[in-house]
Amino acid sequence: MRIATSRVAETGPAAAGPVPIPPVAAPLIGIRDLSKTYRTKAGETPTLSSVSLDVRAGEFVAVVGPSGCGKSTLMKLVAGLIPATSGEISIEGRPVREPPDDVGIVFQSPVLLAWRSVLGNVMLPVDVRRLDRARYRERALQLLETAGLKGFETRYPWQLSGGMQQRAAICRALVHDPAILLMDEPFGALDAMTREHMNVELQRIHGATGKTILFITHSIPEAVFLADRVVVMSPRPGRIEAVYDVELPRPRDLEMMGERGFIALVKRIRGHFAAIGALD
Amino acid sequence: MRARAGRVSLRAMGDAAWLRPALLLVIIVALWALAVQIFNIPAYLIPRPLDVAEAMVDQWQTLLAEAVPTTLATLGGFALSVAVGIPLAMLIAGSRTVESYVYPLLVFSQSVPKVAIAPLLVVWFGFGMLPKVLTAFLLGVFPIVVSGVQGFKSVDPEMRDLVRSMRADWLQSFAYVNLPQALPSIFSGLKVSVTLAVVGAVVGEFVGANSGIGFVLQRSIGNFELPTMFAALVILALIGVILFWLIELVERIVVPWQASRRVDVAATA
Numbered sequence: 419m420r421i422a423t424s425r426v427a428e429t430g431p432a433a434a435g436p437v438p439i440p441p442v443a444a445p446l447i448g449i450r451d452l453s454k455t456y457r458t459k460a461g462e463t464p465t466l467s468s469v470s471l472d473v474r475a476g477e478f479v480a481v482v483g484p485s486g487c488g489k490s491t492l493m494k495l496v497a498g499l500i501p502a503t504s505g506e507i508s509i510e511g512r513p514v515r516e517p518p519d520d521v522g523i524v525f526q527s528p529v530l531l532a533w534r535s536v537l538g539n540v541m542l543p544v545d546v547r548r549l550d551r552a553r554y555r556e557r558a559l560q561l562l563e564t565a566g567l568k569g570f571e572t573r574y575p576w577q578l579s580g581g582m583q584q585r586a587a588i589c590r591a592l593v594h595d596p597a598i599l600l601m602d603e604p605f606g607a608l609d610a611m612t613r614e615h616m617n618v619e620l621q622r623i624h625g626a627t628g629k630t631i632l633f634i635t636h637s638i639p640e641a642v643f644l645a646d647r648v649v650v651m652s653p654r655p656g657r658i659e660a661v662y663d664v665e666l667p668r669p670r671d672l673e674m675m676g677e678r679g680f681i682a683l684v685k686r687i688r689g690h691f692a693a694i695g696a697l698d
Numbered sequence: 699m700r701a702r703a704g705r706v707s708l709r710a711m712g713d714a715a716w717l718r719p720a721l722l723l724v725i726i727v728a729l730w731a732l733a734v735q736i737f738n739i740p741a742y743l744i745p746r747p748l749d750v751a752e753a754m755v756d757q758w759q760t761l762l763a764e765a766v767p768t769t770l771a772t773l774g775g776f777a778l779s780v781a782v783g784i785p786l787a788m789l790i791a792g793s794r795t796v797e798s799y800v801y802p803l804l805v806f807s808q809s810v811p812k813v814a815i816a817p818l819l820v821v822w823f824g825f826g827m828l829p830k831v832l833t834a835f836l837l838g839v840f841p842i843v844v845s846g847v848q849g850f851k852s853v854d855p856e857m858r859d860l861v862r863s864m865r866a867d868w869l870q871s872f873a874y875v876n877l878p879q880a881l882p883s884i885f886s887g888l889k890v891s892v893t894l895a896v897v898g899a900v901v902g903e904f905v906g907a908n909s910g911i912g913f914v915l916q917r918s919i920g921n922f923e924l925p926t927m928f929a930a931l932v933i934l935a936l937i938g939v940i941l942f943w944l945i946e947l948v949e950r951i952v953v954p955w956q957a958s959r960r961v962d963v964a965a966t967a
Contacts, residue, residue, distance in 0.1 A: 499859050517863045525856040532955045533878045546864040546874065574955060 522591030775834020787846025845887025849880030
């Protein structure tokens with residue numbers, strides 16, 4: 419219910435916002451001149467420096483960069499978990515001041531609750547947001563089925579492999595049907611084979627649901643395989659170095675990773691990091 | 699062949715958790731009896747195990763009756779430790795300011811010997827239950843606070859972010875995440891606490907009581923009734939063991955995921 423009203427209410431402020439010329443399709447996520455400086459006793463650490471990025475509805479944007487380039491900070495800012503030092507983020511035209519309703523988050527570790535069953539974990543956002551349990555239970559079961567976790571609903575997280583745990587975490591992020599999925603290196607802790615499998619899986623979810631996905635990774639092939647656009651970030655303080663459109667046809671399969679277009683793009687993106695000596 | 703079969707069955711019996719410590723206990727008691735015999739130790743220094751058993755059988759009604767106030771004082775002090783220790787741990791874990799003020803003082807207070815405070819409590823509160831409960835509390839509260847702080851702080855930062863992204867209020871994040879996350883740690887603190895609470899209750903009885911196992915201990919040592927004194931010690935140990943075991947039982951019911959995690963059943967993707 420709450421989700422529906424928030425979608426209707428947003429159009430006004432976007433038109434009246436500070437952006438002079440409205441783009442063809444208003445961006446779902448708008449990031450303007452975003453900077454973040456962490457202040458600690460040791461001094462100030464500039465982490466993000468004037469980042470601007472628009473993400474359209476339904477778009478899959480991957481952000482790649484060396485460790486410490488502020489990728490995770492960017493995601494926390496979009497998720498409304500930390501305040502920006504300067505600049506602004508808006509979702510559906512509304513500035514983000516607190517965690518928005520229309521967002522689901524997946525972290526590098528599945529962070530499942532050991533005392534809840536797989537279904538219980540997927541239902542956690544429903545319980546916390548006090549949504550209609552009966553209705554969302556159906557949805558949760560359906561999500562688990564499409565994630566290949568049918569029959570594991572009553573199991574506990576420790577009974578699942580790492581890949582299955584992360585799939586349950588993705589189901590949890592999707593259960594309240596958010597328009598936006600934020601993923602912070604979600605497959606970083608998985609082995610290479612499981613990771614490829616999960617990439618195919620995520621692409622299928624993206625295609626089937628039309629979710630807008632902001633995907634943080636340090637794997638360039640993963641970014642190119644999944645994304646419509648790849649955002650390349652420089653080391654600290656993180657700035658946007660380049661943005662690449664990935665014009666490979668969808669659906670993409672793992673075979674495509676051996677094709678010339680794919681390899682060429684990966685190579686070009688890698689060039690950014692080789693030049694600054696920040697990768698490998 | 700027969701020897702081998704015997705060894706196997708012995709090992710199978712050794713797998714029962716209670717059997718190994720029981721076996722060790724039998725060995726220790728046997729060595730004790732042997733030492734008294736060989737070194738000719740007089741009975742007013744160390745009684746024979748048999749004398750102790752005899753004292754226990756003869757005076758079991760008195761001992762049991764005196765065990766009641768000691769157990770009550772222990773439970774009272776333990777309950778007070780839980781009631782004070784867990785909220786205090788929540789405050790310390792939740793606020794750096796509270797932690798910086800309270801935690802150092804708490805550690806400092808721990809280095810004050812409780813045995814030295816016990817007579818003071820008698821002066822303040824007179825003979826009876828209250829000073830015993832308070833000494834039990836003073837000994838029992840510290841492990842609960844320490845383990846509680848550790849437990850409440852063990853919440854993964856990503857988990858904290860996740861719950862915050864769902865806009866959980868304080869009560870929700872406490873009930874859904876922080877408390878269950880802290881429970882295994884809290885329970886290990888509770889187990890230490892309850893055995894210390896027994897010690898506290900006995901210390902309280904030493905300095906100002908006319909009932910309880912601590913009182914029996916003091917009286918019997920004054921009258922050189924060593925077998926009675928040893929029998930009282932055994933009762934005291936039994937109180938501690940039973941309470942410890944009860945908490946472990948509750949732990950198994952309340953924190954089943956902790957115990958079940960030890961069983962390694964992992965499915966593959």
